[in-house]
Amino acid sequence: MKIQFLGAARTVTGSCFIVETDRARFAVDCGMHQGSDAIEKRNRDMTPYDPARIDFILITHAHIDHSGLLPRVVRHGFAGPVYATEPTGDLLEILLLDSAHIQETEAAGRNKRLLRSGQKGDAVALYTQKDARAVLPRIRRQKYGEAFSPAPGLTVRFQDAGHILGAAVVELFIEDGGSSQKLVFSGDIGRPNQLLMKDPTSLSDADYLFMESTYGNRNHKGELESLDELGEAIAYSYSRGEKVIIPAFAVERTQEILYSLHLLMMDGRLPSDMPVYLDSPLAIKATEIFRRHQGYLDAETQALLRKGEDPLNLAQLRFTATTEESIAINERREPAIVISASGMANAGRILHHLRHNLWRTGASVVFVGFQAQGTSGRKIVDGAQKIRIFNEDIAVGARVFTINGFSAHAGQSQLLEWLSSFKNKKMDVFLVHGENSAQKILASQIREKFHFDVEIPDYLDVLQL
Ligand SMILES: [Zn+2]
Ligand SMILES: [Zn+2]
Numbered sequence: 001m002k003i004q005f006l007g008a009a010r011t012v013t014g015s016c017f018i019v020e021t022d023r024a025r026f027a028v029d030c031g032m033h034q035g036s037d038a039i040e041k042r043n044r045d046m047t048p049y050d051p052a053r054i055d056f057i058l059i060t061h062a063h064i065d066h067s068g069l070l071p072r073v074v075r076h077g078f079a080g081p082v083y084a085t086e087p088t089g090d091l092l093e094i095l096l097l098d099s100a101h102i103q104e105t106e107a108a109g110r111n112k113r114l115l116r117s118g119q120k121g122d123a124v125a126l127y128t129q130k131d132a133r134a135v136l137p138r139i140r141r142q143k144y145g146e147a148f149s150p151a152p153g154l155t156v157r158f159q160d161a162g163h164i165l166g167a168a169v170v171e172l173f174i175e176d177g178g179s180s181q182k183l184v185f186s187g188d189i190g191r192p193n194q195l196l197m198k199d200p201t202s203l204s205d206a207d208y209l210f211m212e213s214t215y216g217n218r219n220h221k222g223e224l225e226s227l228d229e230l231g232e233a234i235a236y237s238y239s240r241g242e243k244v245i246i247p248a249f250a251v252e253r254t255q256e257i258l259y260s261l262h263l264l265m266m267d268g269r270l271p272s273d274m275p276v277y278l279d280s281p282l283a284i285k286a287t288e289i290f291r292r293h294q295g296y297l298d299a300e301t302q303a304l305l306r307k308g309e310d311p312l313n314l315a316q317l318r319f320t321a322t323t324e325e326s327i328a329i330n331e332r333r334e335p336a337i338v339i340s341a342s343g344m345a346n347a348g349r350i351l352h353h354l355r356h357n358l359w360r361t362g363a364s365v366v367f368v369g370f371q372a373q374g375t376s377g378r379k380i381v382d383g384a385q386k387i388r389i390f391n392e393d394i395a396v397g398a399r400v401f402t403i404n405g406f407s408a409h410a411g412q413s414q415l416l417e418w419l420s421s422f423k424n425k426k427m428d429v430f431l432v433h434g435e436n437s438a439q440k441i442l443a444s445q446i447r448e449k450f451h452f453d454v455e456i457p458d459y460l461d462v463l464q465l
Contacts, residue, residue, distance in 0.1 A: 001176045003463040006048050007031055008433040010458055012214055012372050013065040014042060015433060017185065018049070021176040024151035026080075027057045028170060028185045028210075032068030032099070034346070036374035043069060043126055048460060052077030056150045059084040060187025061167035062091035062251060068099050071131035074138070083150060085158055086141045087166030087293045091251055091286065093136055098250075098282045100125075100132035102347055144168065162190030162200035163408050164252035165290055165297075169201060181465065186211045188433065189410045189418055193223065195259045195311075196252070196290070198298045200410070202421035208465060209427055211419070212409070213434030214370055216442030219411040226405025227260055231269040233364040233401050238271055238335045240362030245398070247350045247377060249343035250283035252408050253369050255290050257339055259301075259311045260406065272316060277329050279320045279340040279349055287312055330356040343369045345377040355389045363398035368406045373435065416445060419452075429454045430463070 001021050007014025007029075014033035019026055027049075033042040051073040059067050059082060070082065070092070084092065103125040111121035142148055147157045153175040158168035167190065172183040184206040192199045220226075237244045248254045258278070264270040278284060290297070290312065294305060304311050320326050326349050329338060340350040354376075357363040371377035376387050381402050386393045404411075410418060419429075429452045431439045436456065443454040457463065 001174060001181070001465045003465065004048065005432070005457045005459060005461050005463075007033055007042065007459070008065070009461065010436040010439065010456065011035070011039065012370065012433055012435060013039070015060075015066045016049070016069070017210065017432075018054070019172075019183075021153065021174055023153050023176075024055045025053055026055050026151070029060055029066045029187070030057050030069045030073055031066040032064050034065060034344070034375070035372045039374065043072065046072065046076045049073055049076070052079070054078050054080060056080040057082045058150075058156060058170055059088060059092070060161065060170060060185065061164055062088045062095050063164065063188070063249070064095060064099055066187065067092055067095065070135045071096055071100055071127040074134050075127055075131045080138070081140045081150065082135065082138045083140050083142055083148070083156065085144060085166040085168050087289060087296055088168070089139045089141045090289045090292070091166060092139060094282060094285045094289070095251065096132040096135055097129055100127055100129040103127055104129065106347070159201040159203065160198055161187050162192070162194065162197045163188040164190075164197070165293060169203065171203070181207045183208045184210065188212050188214070188408070189415060191220065191407055191410050192414055194408065195223075195256045196297050196301050197408075198296075200418055202418065204421055205424045206422060206427055207424070208430065209422065210430045210432055211415070213415065213431040213439045213442045214409045215407065215411045215438065216415065216431065216434050217412060217438035219413050220407050221405040223405050226403045227263060229401055229403050230260055230366065231264050233366050233399070234264070234270060234274070234337065236399060237362060237364045238274055241333070241335050242360055242362035242364070243335065243353075243357050244337045244364045244366060245350070245353045245357050246337065246339045246366045246368060247343050247345045248283070248339050248341060249369055250280050250341045251286045253343055253406070254278065254280065254283040254339055254341075255287055255312055256406055256408070257368060258287070258314065258317070261314055261337070262311045265314060270314075271335075274335050274337060275316050275318050276314055276337045277318050277320055277339065279326050279329060279338055279353070281321050282341060283339065284319050284321065326352065329353070343377070344371050344375040345380070346375040351389050354387070355392070355394055357398060358387065359395045359397045361397045364401060365398050366401045366403060368403050370407065370409065412442060412445070415442065416449060419446065419450065425451065427452055431456050
């Protein structure tokens with residue numbers, strides 16, 4: 001058996017692992033590479049994927065860094081099924097179309113600039129909405145805990161990863177060359193006690209574990225402390241008549257922020273005359289999908305819903321579906337909270353809100369998710385004085401909050417805790433989905449605590465098992 005790392009190797013994005021047994025060649029995840037130009041160039045080169053030779057794809061969850069290249073591999077000849085949980089299937093329908101729309105818009109913008117500068121407008125979108133739609137009939141929906149066999153000699157089981165709605169840890173039982181082995185791909189592992197989501201499922205055995213390491217080097221602050229910080233940002237900007245801007249991924253992050261605002265409101269810390277704008281058509285649709293799959297939410301949320309209390313709703317919540325409504329938010333000089341995408345401030349409506357508010361002292365920008373290297377979000381978090389948005393330098397005058405207690409990822413000690421349930425001492429651990437500096441720290445902790453063999457594969461590395 002052979003495994004090649006086509007992404008999320010010494011970096012966070014582009015998750016894709018190609019597994020080859022004597023009877024099948026398939027991928028675990030098919031994510032988009034996001035970040036610097038050098039990283040994003042990997043999205044264009046389909047050679048290592050060889051899509052026509054992929055028999056099927058297992059998707060751990062709907063985040064674009066795990067699913068965003070599906071339309072591209074389909075366009076380049078992949079013709080097999082895509083296995084995912086039910087909510088992931090539903091989320092893919094909206095996320096892939098949205099991603100395709102972004103790709104088309106960016107290519108059109110690049111072409112306009114090329115033509116204006118006297119060059120040929122030959123930029124081509126990574127994929128189109130038509131490509132994204134071609135993925136949808138390939139999706140096969142599976143339930144947590146139920147085994148299925150996508151190829152001879154191969155059994156797969158999805159378990160709740162507790163990360164976002166429908167997120168799965170993949171258990172893979174492979175019979176290859178006369179021996180049988182168990183591989184586990186963690187996907188993204190959720191933070192225990194996260195609002196909305198159940199805790200990640202503990203597993204007890206594997207021969208080879210491919211584990212995420214996003215926060216391998218640090219622990220999160222507690223949820224209560226994070227809620228306090230969000231309350232502080234609101235109080236700071238409300239008293240100064242300014243806005244709180246929250247870049248948030250449309251799925252999970254946004255719903256957890258709504259839930260947190262609901263908690264602050266119950267606690268009297270969200271002024272009732274401060275509108276909350278959910279300025280992301282995608283997040284609005286994603287919130288509907290959360291409501292549709294209540295059985296996947298944690299016990300606390302289900303209990304609230306049964307009582308008729310909707311933690312994803314607020315009296316002052318406004319949905320802005322159209323661009324005109326989105327623009328109007330910044331024409332009103334009033335304190336408000338704006339939740340918009342993308343979560344790493346590298347595309348989407350959030351850029352307009354940052355252009356209007358980032359320079360204003362009194363405003364707040366609240367980061368609630370991981371910011372990858374090379375993104376505008378990361379630059380702001382790292383203390384940049386100015387950010388380039390739409391070819392204009394915007395000063396950073398707003399107060400910047402980084403609230404990682406809302407993370408959908410386990411922190412270092414929580415990753416180690418999840419790992420502690422594995423009982424096979426001869427298990428090999430491969431750290432993926434993390435920046436190398438974080439991975440090295442986590443690797444030494446794992447060796448010290450559990451004495452597992454730990455490796456940190458690099459991009460395009462091939463592993464023979
Ligand atoms: Zn994720
Ligand atoms: Zn991820």
